[in-house]
């Protein structure tokens with residue numbers, strides 16, 4: 331019997347999706363095997379009393395981790411045994427016993443350590459005062475647009491030096507993933523021309539299929555919901571928590587990152603974009619283009635950026651406490667949609683904005699999830715609908731007993747939104763509610779994850 335055109339098209343599309351999934355699986359599997367073999371060689375050597383060099387990373391969104399692995403692969407392929415570790419997993423004895431350590435670390439906040447190094451700062455930087463036999467080098471990741479360029483990398487370098495450790499070569503500072511800094515790092519490590527440059531997905535032209543203003547009448551900046559569909563109609567794979575990078579035509583050298591609010595079964599990439607306004611009233615370059623100049627049907631150069639640190643990963647079946655504000659709802663929505671798809675109903679959303687009348691983003695979806703039981707608990711905190719200053723962090727403190735009960739039940743905590751004010755306040759509130767040791771254990775277990783900006 332002849333197949334209809336639609337059936338043939340459907341079969342072809344299914345074959346393409348399966349082929350793509352198989353390719354991703356093969357790449358993932360190969361990378362996993364390489365990483366396992368690097369760590370196994372280091373363990374075998376350690377078993378014979380010889381210490382492998384450590385490649386240590388401190389990361390927020392995964393770039394430092396990727397570069398640490400890239401460095402480790404190149405050293406390993408030259409026969410040098412190495413062990414790769416997150417700074418938060420390092421203990422003082424291990425660092426004291428290591429003859430050589432290569433540090434790859436980014437900077438966040440106002441020159442602060444990324445979350446992946448917060449325990450290292452608290453425990454090791456505060457606790458160790460001599461590392462006389464350590465040789466080290468630092469690759470500091472940062473962005474010159476921030477006042478404290480590479481603040482944490484510099485602090486780390488100075489701390490190591492003041493503890494008597496010996497620099498192999500001066501710290502290398504990498505501005506906004508500048509490839510020349512990486513070339514310099516590879517060259518100083520004797521790894522030049524190793525062909526190990528990170529393979530990034532290419533930008534593709536996605537089409538704006540829909541845009542709507544979500545907060546008409548708000549006292550805050552406009553927030554628009556954009557829906558983008560892929561060039562060939564074939565959706566690439568991504569997971570809830572991932573980001574996109576978008577190249578604005580007037581500033582193609584500095585791709586802007588946004589959290590994806592949708593999951594692949596939604597059929598497109600959904601973003602929540604806040605329109606930025608400068609003091610002179612002018613619009614932000616990228617946000618102005620995306621929220622005003624661009625029209626439905628226009629093309630947007632975009633690529634997906636996996637955000638391992640903010641994916642559900644090993645937390646997929648834990649209860650989830652999702653905390654955020656403003657456009658941070660995007661990252662939280664993607665997780666709720668992923669949970670709706672798998673039927674995991676143990677979710678608590680704690681979200682802050684200004685006024686309920688104008689800023690209750692995605693209200694219909696939230697209320698539907700409440701009725702269906704997907705949202706076990708919803709706390710909306712509208713700071714301007716009440717006297718005094720009251721934000722999500724204050725609600726967390728108010729609900730301290732329930733927060734502890736959720737953590738006792740195994741909950742993971744995901745925070746998405748602005749760093750200043752919200753995420754720093756939530757961080758302080760959580761530390762207060764849990765106590766420092768429990769908080770450190772949550773971080774170490776990957777049960778506290780943030781996508782903050």
Ligand SMILES: Cc1cc2nc3c(=O)[nH]c(=O)nc-3n(C[C@H](O)[C@H](O)[C@H](O)COP(=O)(O)O)c2cc1C
Nearest residue numbers: 390391392393394436437441472473476479480783
């Ligand atoms: C919210 C935010 C704050 C940042 N603060 C700084 C900073 O103070 N100084 C700096 O040099 N870079 C800063 N950066 C840039 C990051 O360090 C840079 O993007 C780095 O490549 C990220 O690496 P990672 O993925 O390993 O965390 C900041 C980035 C974000 C999103």
